[in-house]
Amino acid sequence: MIGIATFFLIAFGIPWAGWLLVRDENMSLWLFPLFASIAGFSAAYAEGGKEGLKVFSRRVFAIAPSVPYVLAGVALPLLLGLSYLLTKGVPLFSMPWSPAAVLALSLGAALVTGPIAEEFGWRGYLQHRLLNRFAPFWTALIVGAIWWVWHFALYRASVFASPVSAFNFFAYLVTWSLFMVFLVESGGGSVWPAVALHWAANTHPSVLQSLQPYVDGGILPGGSKGSLFYLGAACAFAAINHRFFFAKRASGSVSHATADNSFKPKPLRGSA
Template sequence: MADIASQTHTVQVPSRAIIGFYALTFAITWGLVGGYILAPDWAAATFGEISGSHPFFFLATWAPAISAFAVVLFFGGLVGLKAFLSRLFMWRGSPPWVVFILIGIPLVFMMGSLMKGGPFFAPLPPEGVGAVGALTLMMLFLGPIEEFGWRGIAQPILQRRMAPLWAGVIIGTLWGIWHLPAFFLSGTVFAGWNFFPFLVGNITLAVLVTPIFNMSRGSLLWPMLFHWQLILPIWPDAQPFDTWILVAVTVVVVWWNRETMLHRAGSVTEVIPDNGGASQ
């Protein structure tokens, strides 16, 4: 046990690894989706029509996690990967942030929906409650898995060189651009959206999750639950009001936490936590 702890303590992912992480992430997603944009008939005939249940859809969505695991394995081996995954079990967080994730985010969607004359909850599909439950569970294994990359790799490495606020802005910008091919892919929800508000929303969310990440000392659990709440099918369509509400919330959060958001001191900078437990 002592030997394992020693190895974990001495192995760390260097800052330059973020270049490989982003290069691999974009290569996987843009490479898989690009064929359906540039040669849609050929791609559909060869691999089948793209959909939310297509294997390529899952691989494209999981690209940040795949890249994160590759980076950690390359620099830390299996011991490093085990310590990296221990961040999933860092459950201690600030109670106000827990309340915000569990209650505040749903209220944002409900308020936004009411502002546009909509319902509190999304209407049930013809398939009923069972279908919603299945989709809710599936969503847990889609968007939240991205956090292995965004918060697992990018956030701690960027915070070695800049204040958390700017790390969040950069991650949010690249996160939005990473989604860009989906806006040119017919048959997806993104095809009917405007990219600029979406990009603003991504930057807002990446900044908003930053204090949650740092206050939980690098936990992946809370950012994943945060991400899951954002895509749950039970919340009503509140666009664009949910985005503007979240922008206002984020401005208040940054001002309230300006000492920690505008300075690097105390921010999480380790990808592989010491002793398989808590980031320093």
Template sequence: MKEESQSLKQIGLFLIYTFSITWLSWLMIIVGNNYFDALWYGEPLFWIPMLIGGLGPAFGSYIMYRKYNKEFGRKSFFKFIFGKKIDRQALLIVGVYLIWRFLMVWMAFGIKEPIAILYMFLNLPLFIIGGGLEELGWRGYLQPKLEKIVNYVPSVLIVGIIWSLWHLPLWLIKGSPQSAIPFGLYLFLGIVLSFTFTTIYKYTKNLLLCVLSHAWLNGCIGLAVYIGSAGYLQLNLTWKVFLVFILELIVSVILGKVYNRKNSIKNNRKNILS
């Protein structure tokens, strides 16, 4: 009970740090849009508060690791992200995911301008900073903490809901891709992707690969985004989109449960032998 109480306290602090950094940064954009005719989506100055806000989960996880582990410095944090060995199985899993994500976007959304694929690779570093590094907080900190309190499926659902709610201010920023999607649908997609990235993390045990997978998602979705008649970014959502995401959800849930089952059996054997 004491351990659960401590985990809840740390989760609460992590969420306070994360949401405060992100929402205050994005609030600057909202205020600039509505009162000063500034910081419009895509302008150079817009990206400063936008990217700082996107790094909220990474900052939150770093603060928490430093707060509760005095020996956890900057070098330790980089080792936490980059230091784990990437074996063939991890590369295979991520490779399959990268191919699936690209083909899924192509099949579900369609890619009208194949030349955009080149720009996606060129912009991949931006996708890492503006999206991929979120994984340091969601999968690197929040998910493991929650699994100490609740079971696997509820913990992933909770992370997916929190992750989606964290994005809420983007619906108040004119021109953002999120503002073109109903929040209920975005919540569903957030839960699906929460299962996907958690499964990748469990099988690879590597945060860097999760970061790259998340960035790749943003890059691939960017291939399907277009500028609508109102001058804002749009995304066509058809039955194909729902079909491929439902398929992804089913596969991710099954793989995650299989992993947890095998891991539980392995731990029980160790306890019996010890």
């Protein structure tokens, strides 16, 4: 349990202390979220020392097997957003492709403040650890719920100010958690697909606004808007891929870094 204890102590302890005690917007967005990813590396070191950290790093930083899923992660939020606009009767054939849209696609700051700062912890360590005990669907729900609670200290006066907005935010995070568990595991455990999806999820409202400059901003999805539509799409995706999401890995088929120094993905029971 030393790895899990180390992870939660760092991932929650330092950000929550900062968000509750320090009133500095730059530190809240740029510094404190970083400890979610630091927690993942620290937990791997606590469990396996230098060798455990080395194996963890090889898995989460792997690029080659994850490239298709990185591209899917970038495209997925935008496709969901465009689908949501279609349900609202917004015509998509007249979308302008302008420099503003290109600029919106290159929001570099959004890549650092959330995706890189967090995903090596949530999907790199915690998700991988929970998959040893739970099927991917339940793992995604658990990680999504923990991810939601983690945001409380930061958004306690806004998102968590009402039960409705808090629930919509929960649905929004669970949506991405469901897609991330599929993309990360399909990419061999590399975290880059989750980083790409997290970045695209954070920026796609701005991209859609650039692509649809004449649409009322109140219609554009993002945050709580469209969250139930997004969650419905994620649940439909899970139902279509039910063999992946609901088949628990065979007991002992996946070992952590400290056991066999291997993070190669193992087949799910009943899958090819």
